[in-house]
Amino acid sequence: MMNIHKFIMPEIIFGNGAIDQVGNSCLRLGASNVLIVSDQGISEAGWLEAVMKSCEKAGLKYETFIDITVNPKDIEVDKGRDLYLQKECDAVIGIGGGSAIDAAKAIALLATNGGNIHDYEGVDKITHPLPPQVMIPTTAGSGSEVSQFSIILNTEQKKKMTIISKSLIPDIAIIDPETLVTKSAHLTASTGIDVLTHGIESYISLAATPLTDVYARNSIALVANNLRPSVASKLNKEAKTNMAMASLQAGIAFSNAILGAVHAMSHAVGGRYPILHGDVNSILLPHVMEFNLIANPPKFADIAYQLGVKACDMSHMEAGKTAIEFVKQLIHDVGAPTKLSEIDVKKEEIPQMSISALNDACMITNPRDVTVETIEELFRKAW
Amino acid sequence: MMNIHKFIMPEIIFGNGAIDQVGNSCLRLGASNVLIVSDQGISEAGWLEAVMKSCEKAGLKYETFIDITVNPKDIEVDKGRDLYLQKECDAVIGIGGGSAIDAAKAIALLATNGGNIHDYEGVDKITHPLPPQVMIPTTAGSGSEVSQFSIILNTEQKKKMTIISKSLIPDIAIIDPETLVTKSAHLTASTGIDVLTHGIESYISLAATPLTDVYARNSIALVANNLRPSVASKLNKEAKTNMAMASLQAGIAFSNAILGAVHAMSHAVGGRYPILHGDVNSILLPHVMEFNLIANPPKFADIAYQLGVKACDMSHMEAGKTAIEFVKQLIHDVGAPTKLSEIDVKKEEIPQMSISALNDACMITNPRDVTVETIEELFRKAW
Numbered sequence: 001m002m003n004i005h006k007f008i009m010p011e012i013i014f015g016n017g018a019i020d021q022v023g024n025s026c027l028r029l030g031a032s033n034v035l036i037v038s039d040q041g042i043s044e045a046g047w048l049e050a051v052m053k054s055c056e057k058a059g060l061k062y063e064t065f066i067d068i069t070v071n072p073k074d075i076e077v078d079k080g081r082d083l084y085l086q087k088e089c090d091a092v093i094g095i096g097g098g099s100a101i102d103a104a105k106a107i108a109l110l111a112t113n114g115g116n117i118h119d120y121e122g123v124d125k126i127t128h129p130l131p132p133q134v135m136i137p138t139t140a141g142s143g144s145e146v147s148q149f150s151i152i153l154n155t156e157q158k159k160k161m162t163i164i165s166k167s168l169i170p171d172i173a174i175i176d177p178e179t180l181v182t183k184s185a186h187l188t189a190s191t192g193i194d195v196l197t198h199g200i201e202s203y204i205s206l207a208a209t210p211l212t213d214v215y216a217r218n219s220i221a222l223v224a225n226n227l228r229p230s231v232a233s234k235l236n237k238e239a240k241t242n243m244a245m246a247s248l249q250a251g252i253a254f255s256n257a258i259l260g261a262v263h264a265m266s267h268a269v270g271g272r273y274p275i276l277h278g279d280v281n282s283i284l285l286p287h288v289m290e291f292n293l294i295a296n297p298p299k300f301a302d303i304a305y306q307l308g309v310k311a312c313d314m315s316h317m318e319a320g321k322t323a324i325e326f327v328k329q330l331i332h333d334v335g336a337p338t339k340l341s342e343i344d345v346k347k348e349e350i351p352q353m354s355i356s357a358l359n360d361a362c363m364i365t366n367p368r369d370v371t372v373e374t375i376e377e378l379f380r381k382a383w
Numbered sequence: 384m385m386n387i388h389k390f391i392m393p394e395i396i397f398g399n400g401a402i403d404q405v406g407n408s409c410l411r412l413g414a415s416n417v418l419i420v421s422d423q424g425i426s427e428a429g430w431l432e433a434v435m436k437s438c439e440k441a442g443l444k445y446e447t448f449i450d451i452t453v454n455p456k457d458i459e460v461d462k463g464r465d466l467y468l469q470k471e472c473d474a475v476i477g478i479g480g481g482s483a484i485d486a487a488k489a490i491a492l493l494a495t496n497g498g499n500i501h502d503y504e505g506v507d508k509i510t511h512p513l514p515p516q517v518m519i520p521t522t523a524g525s526g527s528e529v530s531q532f533s534i535i536l537n538t539e540q541k542k543k544m545t546i547i548s549k550s551l552i553p554d555i556a557i558i559d560p561e562t563l564v565t566k567s568a569h570l571t572a573s574t575g576i577d578v579l580t581h582g583i584e585s586y587i588s589l590a591a592t593p594l595t596d597v598y599a600r601n602s603i604a605l606v607a608n609n610l611r612p613s614v615a616s617k618l619n620k621e622a623k624t625n626m627a628m629a630s631l632q633a634g635i636a637f638s639n640a641i642l643g644a645v646h647a648m649s650h651a652v653g654g655r656y657p658i659l660h661g662d663v664n665s666i667l668l669p670h671v672m673e674f675n676l677i678a679n680p681p682k683f684a685d686i687a688y689q690l691g692v693k694a695c696d697m698s699h700m701e702a703g704k705t706a707i708e709f710v711k712q713l714i715h716d717v718g719a720p721t722k723l724s725e726i727d728v729k730k731e732e733i734p735q736m737s738i739s740a741l742n743d744a745c746m747i748t749n750p751r752d753v754t755v756e757t758i759e760e761l762f763r764k765a766w
Contacts (some may be wrong), residue, residue: 006394013388014592018387214597
């Protein structure tokens with residue numbers, strides 16, 4: 001707390017029906033011709049149309065680009081950039097899960113900074129301002145709508161590149177819980193465990209501050225109370241609204257406090273396999289929590305408290321262990337995967353994945369030191 | 384929670400020595416010739432010089448304007464605006480308590496919007512973008528460095544005008560706890576109770592949201608634990624840092640959730656008497672809490688919890704009453720005033736002040752309905 005720390009987030013518009021404000025939001029940012037970046041599923045669910053209508057109402061021209069796939073790829077970003085430049089767009093809307101939003105940000109980045117997306121891997125490589133960006137998450141998971149992160153797959157090297165820069169923080173994030181009702185139970189569970197991972201990793205991160213801690217803690221409590229009901233019913237709007245709020249708060253926390261070993265390792269897996277990011281996190285989270293426990297017993301005890309564990313008579317270490325058991329039970333109850341073997345990850349890839357994880361930007365803030373060997377050991381435990 | 388709500392805050396730079404970043408922050412916002420707005424006391428404490436040095440280091444031209452007084456006045460704002468235009472400035476730095484920062488914002492407002500500051504009283508009257516604004520609070524009190532408020536005294540009508548607009552949110556807020564060590568114990572107590580009032584009023588405000596609640600609650604806990612030690616010693620840096628954080632978090636909360644009857648009534652008093660804003664709040668807060676208690680017993684019970692009251696066996700109403708007793712004790716312990724008669728407010732002004740309070744923008748979000756009569760009654764109780 002004594003060091004100088006920085007904290008930044010976009011303007012937030014949150015609530016049922018908020019999606020209708022996207023056109024006016026772009027107008028307010030000076031846009032006239034917007035590139036809307038999304039994916040096939042969002043288009044089929046009707047949310048793309050809602051965005052187009054709002055843009056029309058605001059008198060904006062727009063182009064759509066819906067070729068983004070799960071774990072968005074450098075080649076998709078290139079295509080989007082080409083369309084943006086060819087159509088002379090001047091702003092970007094991203095609507096969808098973390099993949100669509102991360103891709104939208106990467107397109108905005110290339111549009112004004114030029115070069116190849118590979119050039120920007122790492123921290124603070126962006127030199128020119130980005131065009132106005134308005135992001136609309138539809139999964140209550142990635143937090144990308146408020147974060148300074150974009151994760152893009154390097155298709156040649158089969159690895160996820162973590163790009164971190166304040167310039168990637170959108171201007172306006174529009175969170176409309178109504179968009180969550182079209183999600184499957186599996187996707188709800190997977191993205192919900194991703195939110196929990198964001199909350200926990202940012203809370204115990206070496207870069208955590210009092211400004212991020214309040215959101216990290218509250219997001220953990222919101223997930224503990226609302227993820228099961230949200231998975232149980234597509235129509236439980238209260239649970240969906242609370243999960244959207246949890247995702248937002250965890251996103252604000254991790255954008256400023258960064259993450260840890262779960263995400264570093266998860267990026268290494270996601271670079272090689274077309275697997276949902278949240279599913280990998282769900283497998284890795286309990287193992288990494290066990291490993292990280294000794295790095296911050298008081299915060300782990302508070303995680304137990306936020307999860308609703310009656311832990312007031314326990315030592316910090318005991319409470320922390322109870323928190324890990326709670327997380328395992330939650331993962332079990334929502335039907336998320338628990339073993340890498342379940343999702344067909346090959347054991348012989350462990351050494352390569354461990355090296356990738358060690359070099360991932362998210363590993364820097366993990367609260368316990370790691371080596372390639374400790375990462376390999378964690379991957380093996382997660383088999 | 385079901386309505387659409389908006390949330391916005393500036394970029395934050397927080398920590399000891401952060402004041403040195405003001406020059407670069409202005410540069411980053413495109414400034415070349417900055418107007419530095421402050422007061423005599425800040426100049427004497429040496430903080431103005433620190434800002435000037437940082438501007439010089441960044442290669443910026445600057446002008447200084449240090450004629451701001453407690454409860455900043457329309458005529459001071461006019462003088463600052465004249466200097467800004469005459470010297471062709473292109474950005475504003477405000478350094479000081481709430482008075483200096485509110486005045487700096489008002490100068491920035493007039494610089495690009497023209498007209499008289501009286502024209503902008505109320506909500507959303509600003510039409511043109513403001514020049515870049517960087518604010519540095521030195522009192523851990525007002526929260527103005529993050530808020531969409533500027534409170535300026537109308538000298539002719541002897542009333543405080545509340546100006547509310549997103550445009551008044553600075554671009555960057557720099558919070559350097561080291562600036563707090565030059566504050567007197569009285570000022571520390573007065574501004575600290577102001578922070579507590581921000582936390583409590585924004586938490587029970589009709590416009591509170593889950594995004595503001597986490598900061599409001601945490602700011603209350605930080606004040607409960609750190610205000611007494613901060614008043615006790617000028618050199619207790621940990622307490623000062625925590626009070627700076629409390630002020631920041633309460634400021635983020637009330638900027639987005641607005642305030643209530645304490646501030647509406649306090650503005651009415653401050654419009655007529657040259658009295659510290661925090662001193663008036665300290666007198667009014669317990670009485671308004673008693674009045675507001677039935678409007679939200681569960682949140683009052685949580686306020687008790689945040690204050691550190693062991694209230695788990697109590698009903699919400701009982702816990703709420705205990706919270707009010709705690710606040711009275713805190714005000715007593717730090718030596719803040721408890722009666723309007725103590726600060727020489729005249730009883731015959733009550734009817735006029737009550738009408739002013741009823742029409743103040745802060746009254747709209749008070750959780751319990753008021754009439755002129757109920758406000759008069761509260762003023763009388765505070766005698």
